[in-house]
Amino acid sequence: MSTASRLPKTVQRLTSKLPTEVNRTVRRLAVLSLIGQTVLVVTGGAVRLTASGLGCPTWPRCTDDSLVNTPEMGIHGFIEFGNRLLTFALAAVAALMLVYLWNLRKERRDLFLLALGLLASIPAQAIIGGITVLSGLNPWVVGLHFLVSMALVVVATLLVNRAFGRTGQFMNRTLAPLPSILRPAMMAVLVFSTIAVMLGVVVTGAGPHAGDADAPRNNLDWDLFSHIHAIPAYVITAGSLFAVYLVLRHKISGPFRTAAFLMLAVTALQAVIGFTQYYNGIPALLVGAHMLGAALLMSASTNAADLAKASPVK
Numbered sequence: 001m002s003t004a005s006r007l008p009k010t011v012q013r014l015t016s017k018l019p020t021e022v023n024r025t026v027r028r029l030a031v032l033s034l035i036g037q038t039v040l041v042v043t044g045g046a047v048r049l050t051a052s053g054l055g056c057p058t059w060p061r062c063t064d065d066s067l068v069n070t071p072e073m074g075i076h077g078f079i080e081f082g083n084r085l086l087t088f089a090l091a092a093v094a095a096l097m098l099v100y101l102w103n104l105r106k107e108r109r110d111l112f113l114l115a116l117g118l119l120a121s122i123p124a125q126a127i128i129g130g131i132t133v134l135s136g137l138n139p140w141v142v143g144l145h146f147l148v149s150m151a152l153v154v155v156a157t158l159l160v161n162r163a164f165g166r167t168g169q170f171m172n173r174t175l176a177p178l179p180s181i182l183r184p185a186m187m188a189v190l191v192f193s194t195i196a197v198m199l200g201v202v203v204t205g206a207g208p209h210a211g212d213a214d215a216p217r218n219n220l221d222w223d224l225f226s227h228i229h230a231i232p233a234y235v236i237t238a239g240s241l242f243a244v245y246l247v248l249r250h251k252i253s254g255p256f257r258t259a260a261f262l263m264l265a266v267t268a269l270q271a272v273i274g275f276t277q278y279y280n281g282i283p284a285l286l287v288g289a290h291m292l293g294a295a296l297l298m299s300a301s302t303n304a305a306d307l308a309k310a311s312p313v314k
Contacts, residue, residue: 018103022111022163022170029097030111030163033118034156036090038295041149043083045291049284053137053211055080059130087126094119110168114159121152137215139205146204146291150197153295157302166255167310175307176254177314179246186301186308189239189263193301196232197294203229209287226278236301237271240264243304256311259304266300269293 019026047053055069055076056062062069062081069077097115105112125148132141158167165172203225205218243260246252270293277286 015102019100020103022104022108022165026097026100026111027160027163029093029100030156030160032093033090033097033115034153034160034299036086036093037118037149037152037156038292038299040083040086040090041146041153041295042288042292043079043086044146044149045288047080047083048142048211049209049288050076050079051210051212052076052079053142053215054133056084056133059133060126084126084129087122087129091119091122094122108162108170110162110170111159114155114162117155118152118159121148121155124148125152137211139210139216139218142211143201143205146201147198150194150295150298153298154302157299158306161303161306167306171310173254175311176252176256177312178252178256178308179250180313182243182246182256183308183311183313185239185242186305189236189243190301190305192232192235192239193297196229196236197298199225199229199232200290200294204287207282207287209282209284230274233267233271233274236297237267240267256304256307259300259307263297263300263304266293266296270297 047055052075055073055078058064061067062077062084063073069081094115098112098119101108101112101115125145128141128145128148132138132145135141160166162168162170202218202220203222206220206222206225207217210217240260240263244264247257247260270290273286273290273293277283277290280286
């Protein structure tokens, strides 16, 4: 007896209406997951940069007596609770993705596992967020919360690439061959992007935007670690320029060409924002833009490395 025949008839009727191939809805949900994870980074930044980190002073409730924020809590409670709500929205998207992939869970195991990873991360993020609040915004816990968001941006980027058949076992197009040096070069850019983000967390933990006036800092030398943070950024810039140079020299077309130029554009934007905020007293708006840029950088470098790995070598 097949697995399908053992299911209740109601469930069988529902599963019979689900797609048996990757369709437009699945692709849209993948894109929505990536957008949502990026927006979560931005809203998380807004929580910290508006000093709303303890807008909901406890967890899992917003207050001891209320699950949601109350009018007496003002704008800080609204911002913090809004960020918590976005987590539920992302969980809904990930769950819906799994539902739509149900008939494909064996054939497209790659998509199913990536979507499952996104869904499984939601309670993990919620718990880390709760520890963040209960620890009074300990900078290392806040940093861990941010790094998990960065990892989810990477997973969501891979999900988009697989859903659109850009990379992976089920590629639906032939990629242009690349010089052999590009594959390790793009992996290096991805590794150094990760290092830059991790060092950025250390810099942030030493900086002035703690999320609350009474939140602790990591007591490290902010200026020193800002300069250390810049070192992998220089490597990323060099790698991006190198990729674009080879694309132009070898007249490479297709997705990798776009990925290389996109990665260079994001890297240049991050550099401009980083230097501007450093020499202008670290204004909150630029810090928020830099956090968005970090998410875009992780996505762009993941995309470039994924495409380089999937491309044939010449």
